[in-house]
Amino acid sequence: MGTISEKIFSRAAGAEAKANDFVLADIDYAMAHDGTSVLAVNAFKEMEMKKVWDPSRIVIPFDHIAPANNETSATLQKEIREWVKEQGIPNFYELGEGICHQVLPENGFALPGKLLVGADSHSCTYGAFGAFATGVGATDMAEIFATGKLWFKVPESFRFTVEGRLGKGVYAKDLTLYLIGKTGIDGATYKAAEFYGQAISELSVSGRMTLCNMAIEMGAKTGIVPPDEKTFNFLKNRAAAPYEPVYADQDAVYVKEPVYSAEDIEPQVACPHQVDNVKPVGEVEGTHIDQVFIGTCTNGRLEDLEVAAAILKGKKVAVRTIVIPASRTTLLAAIENGTMETLLKAGITLATPGCGPCLGAHQGVLGEGEVCLSTANRNFKGRMGKGGFIYLASPATAAASALAGEITDPRTVQI
């Protein structure tokens, strides 16, 4: 008798939990990166806490401004490295290992039925594995470092269904942008979004991560795909702990049950400066761009780089194109199977696995009035540089547009 969220919270709180109940829940894994660990550790110290509750359940990846871009961030990172050592936290991932939301799944922390929190708003990505995962603020994270517990209001749930199959040239990102366009940036505020239907189960693990990554962009507390064989295969030889898959009951209560058809979905583009300002690519075709960015926790995985490479093979990009693999593992795999060679020969610029220019700190910040087509998850005003304009799309649309120097429908490119 419950949604996936209600069942996970019932287990984590040790008593039956229903939507809108307040519960004190045990956290399975807690993540903070170079950007947010500084605040969390400061708050932890202000609480006069000496030892974290369980070092093995804390994961600290350095990804946001790594390598450091100036003395201030270098010094803050130095302090975090020292704290990690002092606390004996084994799951520390140095710069170059990759983006937090890629590093946690790759290392088997994102597991079905678990409760994960991260001091980062896109922590909802781990819902792709059937976990309840959400972002928290740095002071909440300090509380978790100290006690391993956090108060939650159990969210009500939406049941999204996407029936049928995605067409040629249409990817997980297009499906995701389409759903955000339909729902609106605050249409699912504080809800847990469960995803069902043929188009969802046909998504790869990577595609499900793209979808759940952006649940926050419709205001949702988390996005969850029920785990299946694809999930279990991915977790084989990888899971950091035993896990118990959790599924919704037949009579689970949902506050909304929207149903969409995958056949209606064309390649989508989110236009400046709001993520739900979504249009079919045909409506923005020909828009001039100055830069293309392929990467981030949304679309920097091997599958994404492969899609881009298939389009760019034997051709040359017409605008500066930055490619940042989501992790060292992704980069190595792309080197091993020739994807990276294809991309480099096409003229892309490769940077260290991490967040790159996604949040406007380094490695590709925009100049006044410049336009970037990005595979990221946010196009807020000024995010990649004051005065810049960001369009969001799939890696296929990004690659096709890189070839033309303007927004291009990937279905029109000969492969």
Ligand SMILES: CC(C)[C@H](C(=O)O)[C@@H](O)C(=O)O
């Ligand atoms: C820096 C961090 C707090 C932020 C987030 O929480 O999402 C960042 O990752 C982002 O994507 O804007």
Ligand code: SF4
């Ligand atoms: S890649 Fe972008 S969205 Fe993802 S965690 Fe980094 S800054 Fe945030």
